[in-house]
Amino acid sequence: MRTRLLSTLCLILPIASWAQTEAAPAEQEAAEPIPESILLVGQRPGPGLWKVSKGDHTLWIFGTYSPLPQKMEWRSQQVETILAQSQEYLSPPSAHAQVGFWRGLTLLPSLIGVKKNPDGATLHDVLPADVYARWQPLKAKYIGKDNSIERERPIFVAQTLYEAGLKQAGLSRGGDVLAKINSIVKDRKIKTTSTGIKLDTSNMSQALSDFKQGALSDTACFDKTLSRLESDIEAMRTRANAWAKGDIAAIQQLSYPDQEQACEDAMQNAQFVKNQPGWQNVRERIQEAWVSAAEQALSSNTTSFATLGLSDLLGPDSYLNALKAKGYQIDSPE
Template sequence: MSKRYACALYLSFLTLPVLAQTTPQPEPAPTAQPVTVEAADAVPATVVVEGRRPGPGVWKVSKGDHVMWVFGLYAPLPQKMEWDASRVERLVARSQEVLLPPGANVEVGFFRGLTLLPSMIGMEKNPDGARLQDLVPADAYAHWQVLKDKYIGKDDGIERDRPVFAADKLLHAGLKKNGLAPNNDVRGEIGKIASQNKVKLTPTILQLELDDPRRTLKEFKKTQMADLSCFTKTLDRLDTDIETMRVRANAWANGNIADIARLDFAARDEACGDALLNSDLAKTTPAFQNLRERIRANWMKMAEKSLANNTSTFALLMMKDLVGPANYLADLQAKGYTVESPR
């Protein structure tokens, strides 16, 4: 039952981890500018790398003799890639703390969660048994059928999913067929390294408090989300985005920061994140107000605390938080920290 509960929470807050990655922020000072290259209009077919790979280098944030090493996570990664963790292992071993990636989560407690299970069942389904064909334009549905046949095959149950969840399942099916794994467990490997070296693991997740979780869940189940944009952007850019992800996965595996920074597909992520935050329910629920800004501010507070308390900290951020004008480290540089990018 606990696994089912966790799955339901994941489905309902699927988009929260990406929310912190797309927030517009003031551009950093010129010395903090990461590598940026004009995005290519078309990306050639790419063979996904295999075997043992080093991954990217680390960013260095420092003030005085206190330093924070920042490692950029990325997903999806090549299914047959083995990550060489030797460089990271040395840095983690001599650190006092590892900061896990930011995001948001609803915490209701194990036993309270069990009592909420009946309310959670069916959260990914459309209200009133509606089908995708009833909710999306005819041309979008025709496109959906073509891509569904290509990547998923026969699955009548998915036709009753909310568009945002149907789009996510389609994307994951496409990744799998193209040799990419949504989770290559690099984060898990770093967690093991920290545990083996008795280094403290510190979550940076923003915990959201709901006044009445049961009511919120019931309202969510009967409220249609504003997720048409997420659905159509996924369909329109699926094949292109998968190829882009293959290029980025190779770039991450080989430690090529310039290639990682070059290709951008944040429009799909932002549209899917907005499907939750722009819903009528989210707009009237205090826990979801200014969520992007709060996720970012929460990470900043914890990063500064670790930098002050530790001579060496190792932090994990998604690669989207480390490249581009809205990168998290620009906020630290604006506060007087020295930021050095990997070469």
């Protein structure tokens, strides 16, 4: 959900989202390093399914994860079998911010330079000296000689750097998994229910102005992204393989610098968001909307199916715990 929330806050503007790949130009890419471990390829099933039930009504949940091996092909016979039996599919939780076509055209001039630091500042100007010094070798390794990036806000530079690091490590955001599930749902004409919330975009012009003029507390986002690439690449590959094999315990055992939380906080706590009453408590509202949709599906259908990120399935504040507190039986995959 963290990636989705950050993406939403970025898309509100609308500008590049955290989940979007922004690879450096080919002529600027550094040579790809030799991998230190072998990433799993070919067909892989991923983890088993979580089961939420009350009486003879069941909601099956598949846990998605990112990053995953680029050349892995996901296929789960268990998922395909249960989807074939399902009367309803719950799309992943999200927040939607829609701007009409004509309204979008009027906002285009305001988008010029939206990714740049205010007042023409560079990364050297806005980052602590030690953080900037760490950025230099990672920039050379993953991005190359693109000096225009030096004028972008740290949160967007972090996005570009992270995506480039994943690519060199043989990893991807793992969007093919959801694409495959959506394809199965479409082919079988399964009823699809959106579980997202809609954000108010009536005051977009002011939001854009506030964003372009205001500062972001995004140094922590940038710093933790550097740490992730400095120390966690090999562990990312290990976790990606663990998901492909269905070994959730291995993923949980490997901690890592949580740059997505830091980057989300930079956006959510920014003044331009605080100035918009309809953009408050987004995380809590998303969870409430999904839990409500899950309860409705469990009430209406014998069998329903949903996808959630592992971060939404695990931990004390998980969606599963919210359902458990309402009296539903929760069974984890073996």
